[in-house]
Amino acid sequence: MSPVSPWQWIEEQHRQGRELCLILDSLGEMETRQTLLNGRACDRYASVYDQTSVARLANAGPYLILLSRADTEALSGLLGAPERNWGWLASIAQGDLPAxxxxxxxxFLLDSRPNQALYRFHDNRTLTRALDHLSPDALPPYLGPTISLCYWQGEHWLALDNPAPGEYPLPAMPEWLQVPTPGRLRGQVHVINVYRYLLAHHYEALRQLARHRRPLAWIHAQRMQAEQWGWLEQEHLQFLALHSLPRPGYGVPDAWNPRPDETPHMHFERVSQMAGFSQGEGVL
Incomplete structure (x- = not known):
């Protein structure tokens, strides 16, 4: 695949008479979502999580929004900021939004209770990793009714055509769930997992955070802090994020900084004890 201009891809989809669909991560783009939904007919968009077992997360979950040329300004804002990892674009046949x-x-929902997890198909980074590893035979069951898609790969825009668009049953062993996770992506996986944890268990606090910060960017900053302290495990990041979320400025007190004679393990144990004494101060 070669780099493409998303605007040229969009024009080609219009020329082919296809519907243009935005797959949008709502939690990080609520203002853009509201702008796009204002006055839009209800059959021109859908919340993926609505009417499912995780309907309580619908407001913060992915939305599918059919675009028109009148949406150029809002779309320009998204295409001009791909580093926000807001989602991706798909083209579908007329009338295929329900499919x-x-x-x-x-x-999107993996496993069964109590070990359910959310597959972030709407995250262009998740999409990129899948497309980098899927065999040609696995593309149609993964992409379904999508005819063509355009996404930010991390360095440039790419486009991909689905070799056989259509409706497919979920495979017993989906190939996209077997995508290897390189060591360099371990920290990103930790960020996503902590985001899922907060979304599932501390949704209101996360929603309040989203009014001031981009949640995934904030969790990433927490990860950088944790790694600077030598806290490298996911439980360390989850602890730091959980106890930073209710505090003014979404940070931690100076007393939590490491002491010169502390190992990372000693540091974490001390801070854990301090946090235990102040549990009643937070909102979580």
Missing amino acids: LLEHWRQR
Whole structure:
């Protein structure tokens, strides 16, 4: 795949008579979402999590929004800031939004209770890793009714055509769930997992954070702090994020900084004890 201009890709989809669909991460783009939904007919968008077992997360979950040329300004804002990892673009046949919605509703929830997890198909980084590893035969069951897609790969825009768009049952062993996770992506996986934890267990606090900060960017900053302290495990990041979330400025007190004679383990144990004494101060 070669780099493309997203605007040229969009024009080609319009020329082919296809519908243009925005797959949007709502939690980080609520203002953009509201702008796009204002006055839009209800059959021109859908919340993926709505009417599912995780409907309580619908407001912060992914949305599918059919775009028109009138949405150029809002779309320009997104295309001009791909580093926000807001999602990706797909083209579908006229009238295929319900099929696309059902397709991803069958694929976003992994495992069964109590070990359920959310597959972040709407995250262009998740999409990129999958597309980098999927065999040609696995592309149609993964992409479903999507005819073509355009996404930010991390350095440039790429486009990919689905070799056989259509409706497919969920495979027993989806190939996209077997994508290897390189060591360099370990920290990113920790960020996503902590985000999922906060979304599932501390949604209101996360929603309040989203009014001032981009949640994933904030958790990433927490990870950088944790790694600077030598706290390298996911439980360390989860602890730091959980106890920073209710504090003014979403940070930690100076007393939590490491002492010169402390190992990372000693530091974490001391801070854990301090946090234990102040549990009643937070909102979580």
